[in-house]
Amino acid sequence: MPVVRYQIRDEYGLADPELYKPTKRDDPEEILEGVAMAGLVGVLRQLGDLAEFAAEIFHDLHEEVMTTAVRGHALMLRVQQLEAEFPSTEKSFMSQTNPLQFIYNTGIDWHPNIQTDQNLITRGDLPRFILDSYEESRGPPRLFMLDKFDVAGAGACLKRYSDPSFSRWT
Amino acid sequence: MARAGGITNAVNVGIAVQADWENREFISHISLNIRRLFDFLLHFEATTKSKLASLNEKLDTLERRLELLEVQVGTASDNPSIFT
Numbered sequence: 013m014p015v016v017r018y019q020i021r022d023e024y025g026l027a028d029p030e031l032y033k034p035t036k037r038d039d040p041e042e043i044l045e046g047v048a049m050a051g052l053v054g055v056l057r058q059l060g061d062l063a064e065f066a067a068e069i070f071h072d073l074h075e076e077v078m079t080t081a082v083r084g085h086a087l088m089l090r091v092q093q094l095e096a097e098f099p100s101t102e103k104s105f106m107s108q109t110n111p112l113q114f115i116y117n118t119g120i121d122w123h124p125n126i127q128t129d130q131n132l133i134t135r136g137d138l139p140r141f142i143l144d145s146y147e148e149s150r151g152p153p154r155l156f157m158l159d160k161f162d163v164a165g166a167g168a169c170l171k172r173y174s175d176p177s178f179s180r181w182t
Numbered sequence: 183m184a185r186a187g188g189i190t191n192a193v194n195v196g197i198a199v200q201a202d203w204e205n206r207e208f209i210s211h212i213s214l215n216i217r218r219l220f221d222f223l224l225h226f227e228a229t230t231k232s233k234l235a236s237l238n239e240k241l242d243t244l245e246r247r248l249e250l251l252e253v254q255v256g257t258a259s260d261n262p263s264i265f266t
Contacts, residue, residue: 020220023213040195044202051209058216065220069227076234083241090248094255101258122253124246 017141018065023054068140 024047031053032046138146155169162168 017224018220020217023209041198044198044205048202048205048209051205055209055212055216058213062216062219062223066223069223073227073230073234076231080234080237080241083238083245087241087244087248090252094248094252097255097259101255105258120253120257122257124249126246 015142015145020058020061021054023051023058026054026057027051028053 027050029050031050032043155173156167158169159166162172164171
C-alpha cells in the first residue's frame, strides 16, 4: 500500500476561486487574467509548502545528528579516560618476564548485558505522515448498533465479531 | 460596424487565449521545478538518514568494544596479582 509522504497540492486548486469569478461573465479576458493570477498565487503557496516541508525534514535530521554527536562525544570521553588509565596497567604488564603466567589465568568473570527485547525493527515513535494516515482513516465499525438484535445484550456483537476464534474452523 | 466590432472582439479573445497559454506554460514550468525541489529534499533525507544509520551502527560496535576494554583494564588495575 503506497503511503503518502507529502501531498503536493495543485497550484490552481490552492488559490481562491473568487479570483476567476468575475462580475462580467461575458468578458473572457478578465476570466483568463483571473485564472493566471490564481495560478501564480498557487505557485506562491506551493513555495510555502516546500519551505514547510524542508523545515520539517531538516528539523528531524538535526535531531538525529545531535543524538549521534552526543554519542560520539561520550565515546571520545570514555576513550580519553581509558587512555589515561592504561599506562599504569601497561607498565605492570610489560614488567613481567615470564609470559606463561598469562596462559593459565581464569579470565574475566563478565558478560555484556545487551537488552534488545523491544523495538528491534521499528522505532518507538511513528513519523508524522503515518500518524496523519491513522487520523484520516475510518474508525472501527459501530457494532454496538446491532446489539439490540442480539439476545446476549450489550457488547455482544463487538465480542463476537472481534474474537479471533470466531473465524476458526472447528 | 457591428461586424467589425465582433471581429475585433474575436481577435482580442484569441490574443487573450494565446497569452493564457503562455501564462499556463510559465506556471507549469515553475510548478515542475518546485516538484523537483521536493524530490531533491526526499532524496537528500533518505541519503542522510542512511548514512546516519550506518554511523550509528559503527558507534554501537565501538561502544561494545570499548565496554570490553574498560572491563579488561579495570580488572587488570584492580587485580595486580594476575601479573605475579
